[in-house]
Amino acid sequence: MLELNTRPVEEHSLLRRLRAGEDGAFEALVRRETPRLLAVARRLLRNEEDAKDAVQDAFVSAFRSLKNFEGSCQVSTWLHRIVVNAALMRLRTKRRKPEESIEELLPTFLEDGHHVRHPHEWRDTAEALLAQKEDRDFVRACIDRLPESFRTVLLLRDIEDLDTAEAARALGVTETVVKVRLHRARQALRTLLEPRFRRGTA
Amino acid sequence: MSPALVTGRPSLTCREFVEFLYDYLLGALSARGTAEFNVHLAACPSCVAYMKTYEASVRMGRAALLPSDDPVPSDIPEALVQAILAARGGS
Numbered sequence: 001m002l003e004l005n006t007r008p009v010e011e012h013s014l015l016r017r018l019r020a021g022e023d024g025a026f027e028a029l030v031r032r033e034t035p036r037l038l039a040v041a042r043r044l045l046r047n048e049e050d051a052k053d054a055v056q057d058a059f060v061s062a063f064r065s066l067k068n069f070e071g072s073c074q075v076s077t078w079l080h081r082i083v084v085n086a087a088l089m090r091l092r093t094k095r096r097k098p099e100e101s102i103e104e105l106l107p108t109f110l111e112d113g114h115h116v117r118h119p120h121e122w123r124d125t126a127e128a129l130l131a132q133k134e135d136r137d138f139v140r141a142c143i144d145r146l147p148e149s150f151r152t153v154l155l156l157r158d159i160e161d162l163d164t165a166e167a168a169r170a171l172g173v174t175e176t177v178v179k180v181r182l183h184r185a186r187q188a189l190r191t192l193l194e195p196r197f198r199r200g201t202a
Numbered sequence: 203m204s205p206a207l208v209t210g211r212p213s214l215t216c217r218e219f220v221e222f223l224y225d226y227l228l229g230a231l232s233a234r235g236t237a238e239f240n241v242h243l244a245a246c247p248s249c250v251a252y253m254k255t256y257e258a259s260v261r262m263g264r265a266a267l268l269p270s271d272d273p274v275p276s277d278i279p280e281a282l283v284q285a286i287l288a289a290r291g292g293s
Contacts, residue, residue: 030286031278038279043267052282059286107252113215119252126258130265139266158260159267183224190252190259198255 014075018066030059033076037083043155044087046144054090058083081170084160088170091152100147105188120198129197142192150185157182214242219249223256 017025034055041051041058062069062082069078108116122129130136143151156167157178168175195201219242225231226239243250 026290027283027287030283034278034283034286038282052279052285055282056286056289060289063290107220109215109217109220113217115216115248115252118248119255121251122255122258126261127265129258130262136266139262143263143267154263155267158263179224186224186256186260187220189263190256193259193262194255197258 011074012071015069015071018075026063029075033079036076037079040080040083040160041087043159044084044152045090050090050094051087054087055083057086057089061086080160081162081166084156084162085170088152091148095148099149102147102150102184102188105146105191106184107187107191120194120200122194122197123199123201124197135196138196139193142189145192146185146188150181150188153178153181154185154189158186214238216242216246216249216252219243219246220252223253227253227257 014025014029018029037055037058038051041054042048045051045054058079062079069075107119110116130139143154146154152171153167156162156170157164162170164175164178168178171178219239222231222235222239226236229236231239243253
């Protein structure tokens with residue numbers, strides 16, 4: 001059995017060893033990156049087996065395209081993009097139920113353009129509101145309640161840090177669609193969070 | 203583009219404020235559009251609250267989902283590692 005290598009590996013030396021086909025380099029990379037990539041896949045897929053399959057798909061396709069990797073970003077960044085794509089691919093094949101509407105989670109306005117329900121400030125800063133695990137679980141559950149195509153855009157842009165163009169490419173939609181969906185997803189998340197966190201609540 | 207931003211109508215409605223908030227926060231509005239947003243914000247506590255809680259929602263989503271908050275388990279799933287190494291061998 002090869003020695004477990006969890007130390008940070010010098011980037012260019014790692015690439016050189018990978019391209020030379022060193023088994024040890026590939027295993028070291030798999031061991032170093034799997035926990036983080038699995039966390040990404042879990043967030044997108046919400047299913048342990050699917051997440052593991054996506055990570056495996058990602059490493060296989062990374063290995064196959066290693067010769068095309070120009071080293072313009074870190075190997076870990078490159079792998080992150082690949083696992084996002086692998087997870088999205090799985091999400092697409094599983095998405096069978098019709099998309100729910102997000103309209104009911106968006107703010108409403110009177111004819112004169114004023115808010116129907118006046119938004120309230122929240123009782124503390126975002127960071128302080130999430131000190132308790134149950135509050136973090138609540139936020140996660142609210143994100144899970146978003147219709148899938150909105151949840152996915154929110155995750156790619158606000159959590160996984162893809163830029164608009166990258167998210168549009170990954171999802172096969174235009175950049176305008178990404179922007180519109182992200183804004184609606186954030187508004188819907190705000191609507192879902194408000195009853196628990198607004199000023200005057202416990 | 204908002205009618206107010208195009209026609210030069212003096213004031214923005216709350217609906218328009220919310221609709222173009224994304225661009226405002228990105229700094230993607232024209233100088234005149236940004237100025238109109240600032241005028242609206244100075245006069246509308248509801249939209250101030252909306253903007254603050256919109257931004258808080260983004261930060262809270264991030265904080266609730268990212269590993270810094272919920273550390274990635276240090277144990278590496280050995281079965282998965284072996285499956286990946288085997289799949290690579292067969293590719």
